[in-house]
Amino acid sequence: MTQGLDIALIQTRTPATAAAGLAHVEPLIRQAAAEGARFILTPEGSNFLEQRRGLREEALSDEGEDAAVLGLQALAAELGVWLLIGSAIVRSGVPGDARAANRSLLVDPTGAITARYDKLHVFDVDLAGGETYRESASVRPGDAAKLADTPWGRLGLTICYDVRFPHLHRALAKAGAGMIAVPAAFTRPTGEAHWETLLRARAIETGAFVLAPAQGGRHEDGRQTWGRSLVVDPWGVVIAKADHDEPGVLHARLDLGAVDRVRASIPALSHDRTFDPPQ
């Protein structure tokens, strides 16, 4: 019999308020648990997703009062599963800074939050097609990388645009992560060009499983995201993939022994050298 950890990624098309966000994701999480997942991961912006130009302070709740965060904690407890809320957009809690935190929350089967991570790299980008993002205007970036303990080993926490910073992933893997979460709300053009390649590269470079639940499709405010949620094994093989942008559940079974086997076979993670800067 094959042993392994049964996980599920939830692909969403999150609406613009936290109450609606919860109503959207809850049935998918119930389905994932009923189908056997013990660890369930949701995308970036799981409480609400909107065109950031209009994000107002009044739209934000404290982490402890957000309808979606509270509802998802209760759901994890009811279903007895581990749940990564890929991110919730909540008040940063930093005095004098009205911006949000874009925060991953790991919830245990009692419903308690056991780890939190604020997105380090915010998306300030002008795309060729005219799409412009200034995430730093509404989101205060975090300043620390984060590993979370799970019954299946250490999980490295990252969010979306963080996937473009390989040294962050290497640092997480060197600190013990055998799984790295990359919840996302990728743009369509960058998703089409880069999403799968970036995720496979991060898995190969770290010898870790990469778990990437994504927002997908055309959201109620017109924003379009690239779905295609993906699970990559430590060898870089895509072991589960949504071939579409529709909301749904993507199951995968992780053979966690693969982490040590891959790292023993190609020990690049321990072969870093220091060198003089290029002249």
Ligand SMILES: O=C(O)CNC(=O)[C@H](CS)NC(=O)CCC(=O)C(=O)O
């Ligand atoms: O705004 C929210 O509610 C949730 N956050 C996002 O959607 C963020 C910031 S705008 N999106 C990304 O980081 C996309 C990265 C990307 O697409 C790339 O690196 O190519």
